[in-house]
Amino acid sequence: MIAIIKRELKAYFSAPTGYIFLAGFFIFSGVFLYLCNLIYATADMSELYSLLFTLSLLLLPLLTMRLMSEEKKQKTDQLLLTSPVSLSGLVFGKFLAAFLMYMIGLSITLIYALVLAVYTSPGWAMVFGNYIGLAFVGGAIIAIGLFISSLTESQVVAAIGTYAAVILVLMIDLFAAYIPIDFLSTALMSLSFFNRYSEFTLGLFNLEHMIFFFSVYAVFIFLTVRILDKKRWN
Amino acid sequence: MIEVQSLSKRYGSNKAVDNISFTVNDGEILGFLGPNGAGKTTTMNILTGYLSSSSGNAKINGIDVLEDPIRAKKEIGYLPEQPPLYPDMTVKEYLSFIYDLKKCTLPKDSHLAEICSLVKIENVYTRLIKNLSKGYKQRVGLAQALVGNPRVLILDEPTVGLDPKQIIEIRTLIKSLGKNHTVILSSHILPEVSAVCDRIVVINKGKLVADGNPEELSKTLxxxxxxxxxxxxxxxxxxxxxxxxxxxxxxxxxxxxxxxxxxxxxxxxxxxxxxxxxxxxxxxxxxxxxxxxxxxxxxxxxxxxxxxxxxxx
Incomplete structure (x- = not known):
């Protein structure tokens, strides 16, 4: 698994993808810091993190689109699937590599918080709450993107599919609001990423929300393993 | 040793491999011969655990590929028809990745150096794979199959697309590898199997149609x-x-x-x-x-x- 993580991290930086992702993350988060904090001379980073939530959803498909599709296209999946590595180890390694890249991007916000802390406290509980909330949501999008990438040989199709999934995830709250049947509306709301993420931003660490996100990771990693395994049995 | 018993693979109503059985003894080079679409690659993919069989079983050194795939895969070095290379890596990075992937325990530097010397890729060791010629890419593919010193080598059309000089070099290399490994070599090129292999298995439309050394087959027929x-x-x-x-x-x-x-x-x-x-x-x-x-x-x-x-x- 460590070999897979190292290989994936190397792949991000041997193509423009990794640089575009990190540059996008750093530039936009810098702009958001300027617009939300520096102009108004405030240390409250909640507005910045709120914008980063949307930015993460837009940039994450860049990280996941090639994870499995490129292996299929280059026929290197044959190498991975005939190596003495378990399918779950292989898929989890890819998931962790993308997650690590995301965390590198996200870590810039901690530096911003440290800079702001020189002048006044940025409200560390809120900062860590936002940081962890974004990590949980990002992980879920990565797991979904990884699964979609395993369905196709085309990076473009994988990216478009992941964007569609992201839009669907964002619209769950909207659908839920328009459904007149209570239990359906509640059921849909319980799947809302944004709803659960919002509680983290308040500095509240709800175990139920953590379990929800871990379950999303587990389900989509499992489905990706099944897709790879299905190829053997077809 | 490779044992294949009553192996079949179906794709819907089409039988890609139809009840074939054969054994490859230790230190033997077996030529797997057949026209395009005969079922050679499917059989090899089953042997390497890339595909499952619909029925029958395959054992590598006594380990069933389906029952204990990870242990069986440790025994195998596989070169698919299209070498599975990452163009963005250097040869060194790639072989190092394969070494880690296969969880090798041999001393890394000396083991990789030995392989590079064997397949003659020392001079391109630090070059990006995407910049290598077809012949060198094939050699790098062969090198990855040798990482971990597996006892069984499965080579799917290893000389396809090479020029005559490269073909002779790869054949000579496979012949020398046969001294220490059990090798299955698939090909539809007849002189190749006759030049390299101790024994030939002929497969056609998924069925095994002949098994013997080239002289025996000639004599029998x-x-x-x-x-x-x-x-x-x-x-x-x-x-x-x-x-x-x-x-x-x-x-x-x-x-x-x-x-x-x-x-x-x-x-x-x-x-x-x-x-x-x-x-x-x-x-x-x-x-x-x-x-x-x-x-x-x-x-x-x-x-x-x-x-x-x-x-x-």
Whole structure:
């Protein structure tokens, strides 16, 4: 698994993808810091993190689109699937590599918080709450993107599919609001990423929300393993 | 040792591999021969755990590929038809990745150096794979199969797309690897298997149609009922003598190949050996037999015969 993580991290930086992702993350988060904090001379980073939530959803498909599709296209999946590595180890390694890249991007916000802390406290509980909330949501999008990438040989199709999934995830709250049947509306709301993420931003660490996100990771990693395994049995 | 028993693979109603069984002994180089689409790659993919079989089983050194795939895969080095290379990596990075992927325990630097020297890629060790020639890419593919020193090598059309010089080099390399490994080599190129392999398994339309060494196959299929002979004497007398031999059903003169001597092909009924009777009659008539040869089939003839393509033509 460590070999897979190292290989994936190397792949991000041997193509423009990794640089575009990190540059996008750093530039936009810098702009958001300027617009939300520096102009108004405030240390409250909640507005910045709120914008980063949307930015993460837009940039994450860049990280996941090639994870499995490129292996299929280059026929290197044959190498991975005939190596003495378990399918779950292989898929989890890819998931962790993308997650690590995301965390590198996200870590810039901690530096911003440290800079702001020189002048006044940025409200560390809120900062860590936002940081962890974004990590949980990002992980879920990565797991979904990884699964979609395993369905196709085309990076473009994988990216478009992941964007569609992201839009669907964002619209769950909207659908839920328009459904007149209570239990359906509640059921849909319980799947809302944004709803659960919002509680983290308040500095509240709800175990139920953590379990929800871990379950999303587990389900989509499992489905990706099944897709790879299905190829053997077809 | 590789043991394949009653292996089948279905894709819907199509049987890509149909109940094939064979064994490859330790230190043997087996040629897996068949026309395109015969089921060679599917069989190899099952052996390496890339595909599952619909029925039957495959064992690598006694380990069932389906029951214990990770242990079985540790025993195998696999070079697919298209080498599985990452173009964005250097050869060094790639082989290092394979080393980690296979969880090798051999000393890394010396093991990789040994492989590079064996497949002659030391001079491109630090170059990006995407910048290598087809021949070098094939060698790097072979190098990755050798990482971890697996006892079994499965090579799917390893010389496809190479120039003649590279083909000879790769063949020589495979031949030398056969001294320490059990090798299955698939090909549809006949001279390749005859030059490299100890034994040949011929597969056609998913079925195993022949198993033996090249000489055995030739002998089995040609038998002794077809002869080419050179006899000194009068052409017409020779012809009438040959046609008078019991069970002979076709005689054809090939012309005067030496002064006063003619070449003939003599074909008897299948399973009938006419050599003794021919010798006896010629000696009675005082006609010297200068040359006699069973018409052994070339490997190409065998292949066409077994795969039915010769009949189609």
């Amino acid at each position: 040609s038998a002794d009922h077809r002869l080419t002979v050179r006899i000194e004497g009068n052409e017409r007398n020779i012809y009438s003598l040959l046609t008078s031999i019991p069970n002979v059903n076709a005689v054809r003169c090939l012309g005067e190949k030496e002064a006063g001597a003619f070449d003939f092909t003599v074909e008897a009924d299948e399973g009938k050996d006419i050599r003794r009777e021919l010798f006896k009659r010629l000696s009675e008539r005082g006609m010297p037999l200068l040359y006699s040869k069973s018409m052994e089939m070339s490997l190409e003839d065998i292949f066409l015969n077994l795969t039915g393509e010769g009949q189609a033509e």
